[in-house]
Amino acid sequence: MTNLTCDVAIIGAGTAGLAAERSARRNGAKTLLIDTGFGGTTCASVGCMPSKLLIAAGNAAHAVKQAATFGVEASGKLDGAAVMARVRKERDAFVAGVENSIAGLPDDVKVDARAKFAGATILSLDDGRKVHAKSVVIATGSSPDVPNMFDAVRDRVLTNETIFDLPTLPGSIGVIGAGPLGLELAQALARLEVETMVFDMGDTIAALKDPHVAEALQTILARELPILLGVELTAEPDGDCVMVSWTGSATGKKRFDYLLVATGRPPQIEGLGLETTSLDLDEHGMPDYDRDTMQCGTAPIFFAGDADHDRPVLHEASAEGTIAGRNAASYPEILPGKRMVPFSIMFTHPNVAVIGKVAQDGDTDSVIGAASYDDQGRAKVEACNAGLVRFYADRRDGRLTGATMAGPAVEHSAHLIAWAIQSGWTATEVLDLPFYHPTFEEGMKPALRSICAEVHAPTPRDRDDGFTPGT
Structure with missing residues (x-):
């Protein structure tokens, strides 16, 4: 069999691996993307999308049960087989979209095989071939842990x-x-x-x-x-x-x-042969890596996506893949990438979001503003008035540093707060922006006002609107 050579070898064709391959090739590298089966991303096949399809079905059933709250008589009959059939049908369509994207890659890029390290830049494939690369990106993802x-x-x-x-x-x-x-x-x-x-x-x-x-x-x-x-x-x-x-x-x-x-999804690094790379490994077999460059020490080895067990969300996997691919292509010249503010969402009802750095009570460097949704106007209209949001800010100037949010439509309002935190805005600057009435977003205002009051910051346009209850 003929051995293979490339500038950058990427192990794993999930979200991070695909982003790494594109980034490396865009930066002039000859790439090889190695995966067993090329079966689509975790998000499309077993993660984000099928779970949201099941959640959507649950929300539809819940809406029927709650219709009487609004004076609407409704009855619904559940067809469990139909529910699961739709989940699979739409899931398969999402997977097909990913597969079409993979199919568009140059034929000489894709390698259908299982890879393991036989040295820092040498990979052994399960078909007997070897890959000699100048650098390697590990994007093997994660898998369920069943104790x-x-x-x-x-x-x-x-x-x-x-x-x-x-x-x-x-x-x-x-x-x-x-x-x-x-x-x-x-x-x-x-x-x-x-x-x-x-x-x-x-x-x-x-x-x-x-x-x-x-x-x-x-x-x-x-x-x-x-x-x-x-x-x-x-x-x-x-x-x-x-x-x-x-x-x-x-x-x-x-x-x-x-x-x-659902006890966790540890990174898929077992059997990867990292012990052959001369990297220092911890008790879990993981090497240390730089979260700004994705590089393992000074080696020509880079991590990306769920395999690094850091921020297991799709937008971070894509960003990490882009950074890792670029640096793998330019190795040994390494540049830090711009990382986004940490941001995760849980799609229960109420939605939950965690953004940035979480401050604790008694943290002398931070101020904390809280707002309950129990009496919030739009939430009462929609009969979903329950939840709590807590914003954290720098005590010196009220600059927002983080948030933990559980409330109606938080998957949307949390984006606004994440953007504000990443942009370095203060609570005053957020309050100086328009809040339409009546919306769920208004429910954040008491938490922001509280921060302003504690740091003695002005709220120039956050005037008394005469409708404090329910905002």
């Missing part, structure tokens, strides 16, 4: 990579993990009349670092489904089902048709 405690019931265990292929909705499901993925799918399933419970060994919901927003969110979500934190679990077969027992903050047992294990 050994579920070995006895693995035939009834689902992950985000298998749940969307169920032929119909199950009757009951236990969700293991109260992180963003677990909560999104749990609420969607509960709204689709699947008997659902969420369990987590930890004491934090949605991985939130702000305890006030976490407490508010748990109270809201618990109106729709049980969420048990701080529990130890055992699972054992029970006929065609699973019997789950728990102790700790609560004690009990329950039989489920399936378990959805």
Whole structure:
């Protein structure tokens, strides 16, 4: 077999890998993109898009159930098979779009194989060939973690990579993990009349670092489904089902048709041969890397996307791939890339967003402004008046540094705050912009006003509009 040579070899054809390949080739490098099967990105196939399709179905069912609140008589009949059929149909269309994009790559770029390092710039392929590169980008993504405690019931265990292929909705499901993925799918399933419970060994919901927003969110979500934190679990077969027992903050047992294990997605680096590269590896087998250049030490090796276990969201994967590809192409000349403010969204209802740096109570360098949506005007109109937002700002001048938000339509308003933080705006400058009435965005104003008052900053255009209640 003929060995291959290139300037930049990219391992993994997900969002980060595709961005890295484009970036490297745009910067004049001869590239090879190595992947097994080229089956589409995590987002399109098993992540962002199919989960949002299931959430959309859950929201439609929930709207029917809540119609009486508005004086509208409505009834709905759930067809679980039809729900899952639409999820797969639309998911497959998203995947096909990614596959079409991959198909547009030059034929001599794509290498359908599994790669592992045989040295810092030498890759061994599972077809017997070797790749000799000047530099390498690792974009292998992540995969679900199913703890050994579920070995006895693995035939009834689902992950985000298998749940969307169920032929119909199950009757009951236990969700293991109260992180963003677990909560999104749990609420969607509960709204689709699947008997659902969420369990987590930890004491934090949605991985939130702000305890006030976490407490508010748990109270809201618990109106729709049980969420048990701080529990130890055992699972054992029970006929065609699973019997789950728990102790700790609560004690009990329950039989489920399936378990959805959402306990994390560690990076896919096992078997990658990083020990052959002379990189210093930590106890998890991960090398240290620079988050501004994506370079591992001074080596011609770069990380991008979920493989680096840093910011596992699509826009960051694309940005990291672009930075890694450019620097891999220009190695040994390395330039830092401009990183975006950290920003993540959870698509439960209410939506949750975490932006920038989270400040804690008692942080003497920060001021914190809070606003509740319990009495917010537009939220009351829409019968979704529940939530809490907390903004963090520099005590010296009121410049916004972060936010934790749980409230109606936060997936939209959080973008405005993320842009403000990245632009270096103060709370005063945000309040000096137009807020239309009545909108959900108005609900952020009390938090911004509070910051201005504490840092003694002016609010020149934030005049009293005579309608303080409900804004």
